[in-house]
Amino acid sequence: MSWNKSAKLDHWRVISIYLIIYDIIAVNISYFAALWLRFDCTYSAIPKEYFDAFIRFAPIYTLVCIIVFWVFKLYQSIWRFASFNELISTGIAALITGTVHTVGITLIFHNMPVSYYIIGFVFQFILVLGIRFIYRFILLLRAKVHGSCQNRVMLIGAGNAGQMILKDIQTAKESNDKVVCIIDDNKNKWNRFINGVPVVGGREDILANCKKYSIEKIYVAIPSASAEDKREVLNICKESGCELKNLPGIYQLTNGDVDVSYLKNVAIEDLLGREVIQLDLEPVFKMISGKTVMVTGGGGSIGSELCRQIAEHSPKKLIIFDVYENNAYAIQQELAAKYPELDLVVLIGSVRDSGRLKDVFETYRPQI
Numbered sequence: 001m002s003w004n005k006s007a008k009l010d011h012w013r014v015i016s017i018y019l020i021i022y023d024i025i026a027v028n029i030s031y032f033a034a035l036w037l038r039f040d041c042t043y044s045a046i047p048k049e050y051f052d053a054f055i056r057f058a059p060i061y062t063l064v065c066i067i068v069f070w071v072f073k074l075y076q077s078i079w080r081f082a083s084f085n086e087l088i089s090t091g092i093a094a095l096i097t098g099t100v101h102t103v104g105i106t107l108i109f110h111n112m113p114v115s116y117y118i119i120g121f122v123f124q125f126i127l128v129l130g131i132r133f134i135y136r137f138i139l140l141l142r143a144k145v146h147g148s149c150q151n152r153v154m155l156i157g158a159g160n161a162g163q164m165i166l167k168d169i170q171t172a173k174e175s176n177d178k179v180v181c182i183i184d185d186n187k188n189k190w191n192r193f194i195n196g197v198p199v200v201g202g203r204e205d206i207l208a209n210c211k212k213y214s215i216e217k218i219y220v221a222i223p224s225a226s227a228e229d230k231r232e233v234l235n236i237c238k239e240s241g242c243e244l245k246n247l248p249g250i251y252q253l254t255n256g257d258v259d260v261s262y263l264k265n266v267a268i269e270d271l272l273g274r275e276v277i278q279l280d281l282e283p284v285f286k287m288i289s290g291k292t293v294m295v296t297g298g299g300g301s302i303g304s305e306l307c308r309q310i311a312e313h314s315p316k317k318l319i320i321f322d323v324y325e326n327n328a329y330a331i332q333q334e335l336a337a338k339y340p341e342l343d344l345v346v347l348i349g350s351v352r353d354s355g356r357l358k359d360v361f362e363t364y365r366p367q368i
Contacts, residue, residue, distance in 0.1 A: 016075040030123035053110035150178035157221035158184035294319040294366035299327025
């Protein structure tokens with residue numbers, strides 16, 4: 001069984017093999033078609049010396065093409081994300097192989113008609129490029145056809161980060177999002193388009209366009225904006241009632257690595273009208289150390305986070321008290337795995353049950 005898994009080729013390698021086979025056929029068909037067209041699309045009219053030169057040079061040229069294409073990563077690229085860089089690489093590879101064909105067949109075998117070199121190069125470029133970009137075009141076309149089934153997204157920010165997020169959404173087949181409008185405070189960008197998406201106005205136009213475009217999600221991609229500007233934009237967005245995600249900082253831009261995965265749900269800190277106050281918790285943690293600590297509601301979101309922080313600072317005993325058994329059990333399993341030496345007690349009960357609380361206090365005598 002393990003041998004079968006290791007023997008199975010990765011999907012991208014299978015695609016590469018198919019591309020190599022396709023290229024072998026394409027580069028030879030291109031120049032044969034050029035020869036055929038040169039002589040009025042009549043096979044019998046092709047002079048023997050020309051056809052023999054083409055046939056004898058074909059294996060050499062095929063090998064050269066595969067090597068050049070491999071060097072330019074035409075078999076390793078992820079073509080559904082193909083962009084201008086892949087277009088340039090394909091163009092340079094085609095130019096090199098076309099030059100090799102012109103010089104090679106002329107010097108080694110026979111001087112061919114000028115139209116043969118030109119038409120062959122053009123055909124080869126179209127065939128080699130076309131197969132690699134057609135998948136991307138099909139994805140974009142399918143996204144437009146099925147656009148009504150997608151989540152309608154407003155993107156805030158038409159800068160570098162916004163453009164990267166937009167590109168990632170448009171090219172990711174697993175995404176069910178569709179950016180239908182963009183907001184940016186730069187008036188020079190208004191009433192213009194980025195990748196087919198209109199820039200419809202500034203922050204004062206957010207709520208109006210949420211209604212106009214039936215927006216379901218808002219993605220905020222203004223990492224370089226000031227904290228004050230970002231808070232104002234986020235507070236406006238909150239009024240829309242749409243799902244809201246924010247690109248937190250500019251660190252991704254330094255690597256040119258920005259995509260939808262970096263968008264985070266908006267935290268309360270993002271909406272504060274002031275900077276977050278940083279507390280010195282060290283005295284609190286010292287007070288906890290060596291004490292019996294009980295957390296009521298210890299299985300809830302706040303209670304479980306309290307339990308995690310308390311467990312990290314060496315209490316004598318940690319008592320988790322919660323009315324819901326599933327919640328208490330979940331945090332118990334987490335803490336037991338992470339702090340095996342921790343004296344951990346989980347109790348089920350309600351803080352409104354005075355008798356239950358009396359028994360707990362008499363039995364465990366929590367200090368905090």
